[in-house]
Amino acid sequence: MMGELIVRNLLHRPLRTLIGVMAVAVEVALVVLIVGLTSGLLTETAKRIEGIGADIMLQPPAASIFLGFSGSPMPIKIGGKLAELKYVQAVAPALLQFNSTGGVDVVYGIDRDSFRTVSGGFVFLEGHDMEGPDDLLVDDWAAKAKHIKVGDTYNLLNHDWHVAAIIEHGKGARLFVPLATLQDLVGARDKASIFLIKCTRPEHTEDVMDQIRHDLPGYTVRPLKDFLSLMTSTNIPGLQTFINAMIALAISIGLLVIFLTMYTTVIERTRDIGVLKSLGADQSFIVRALLTESAALCVFGILAGVGLSYAVRAAFLAGFPTLSILITPGWILRAAGIALAGAIFGASYPAWMASRKDAVEALSYD
């Protein structure tokens, strides 16, 4: 009976119900998408870096795990020293350059041969490896997003490049150019942003890292297999605060709309509340009815919000194929829990107000 009462009440004012549902849907979608976008980008970036195939990455002192934002590059001759270390099979220098023209990218300047040794080489979907100084390798996702084909001329960093190949994604960057050309282009001759190190065996990684720490104190040494665990929002300064602020904003939207919806509901149903009291409904019945109604509205909002999240993700990915939005069951459940708690909290005052209404006054309400 309570279920019938709630469903019929929700259907009685379809527009108001729809607004409430949409508010919760937006709340849920905001939480799911903001977290999905940040964690998706971080995870995808980390997977690409792990996918290079090296065992260790060396960066300058105090370097960020966001590779494109790292500071002054290191002398290329460090690579020679690294190659002499015990258990080191190969060392590949790379100069990383942040590019914001035509999208946000980190361009890898690589030495073709050493990068191939360290990473095991690219998988070529079309075209051939770097041969000339202006050859550009583009991964399949970037090629799709930027509509690039093999043989095209592509302007990057104010330089015209010849698209030599479309490669399979997952090897660190989406755009690769010859190291020497990039060094000249950005004025970093004989410099490298990172060194990728391949050990003779993976179990020698710790030994090699210890040697590097000893020989190059202060430099940042990271095992690539741990990159995924490092790429979290808590490790990025300010990111977690931003996410929390966005979640708080989303909760506020849902809470305020639910509050307003239930408040107007209670005012509109003043007489009905008086009737229920005349029938012997106690305060807990009134509170339960309104909170359950709010929760039911919220459940519809959660379902709509999950659908909206997937729809927005599909739309984003259609427009921006290089984006990665990670929608996880864990965060859907968390967003649902947050929305449900917000809906119950938002409806609490109106429900309490309704339960305290004087029955006689309520019955004479017009």
Add this chain to the structure above:
Amino acid sequence: MGIAATIRAPAEGLFFQGKKSVEPILKTENLWKLYRAGKVDVPALRGVNFEVQPGESVAVMGPSGCGKSSLLYVIGGLAQASRGKVLVDGNDLTSLSDAARTKLRRHKIGFVFQRFNLLPTLTAKGNIAIAQFIHGDGFDPHRFEVVTQMLGLAGRLHHKPSELSGGEQQRVAIARAIINEPKILLADEPTGNLDSKNSEVVLQMLRQLNKDLGQTIVMITHNPEATTYFDRVVHMRDGIIVDGVPAD
């Protein structure tokens, strides 16, 4: 100090053959009800003494503002008395908390209002069933069928209040009020919003409930003709009962 007036007891054997009881089902003693208007207390009831026997039907008449509705709300436990006693089936409402009065109302009182007061979102069936739900014993299909058949609602149960005539709405309200077999049915001008034909139907049904099922009824009315359906008529004025005479 209020003016108390005790209604005249009905002549033995005249109205309640076979129904006489040693204990009244409803009794008020020096009942006062004050409403706060700004800084002034306005008395709505000023020392009402009133008794209703089980199975009796009583009509309360009086001009607007004489305290009829206040009396109904206080004896129904919807409003708290300011002074005096209200005994419903032996329970003193004035000594009960709001929660206890609500519980007593749930089990012993049924209300019928002038404006029907059906829940607009529910069907006729839902409006009746919700009373059973609140009562706590769940839906009793047999009782439901008996009541709806008796009130001629069988074909209208799936309609919402907005799809029912005034007479039908009031019959649904009566069904809702009696579905849990309350000790007392309190009706606040139940024919006030009805035309004469529907008024007669509703009054006949109330009389049928009283005569056939022994339902105790207290009804407020402005309509002198309506009182002819009741065992006894009580007149109120200025918050007191001025007399209590058997109906013709």
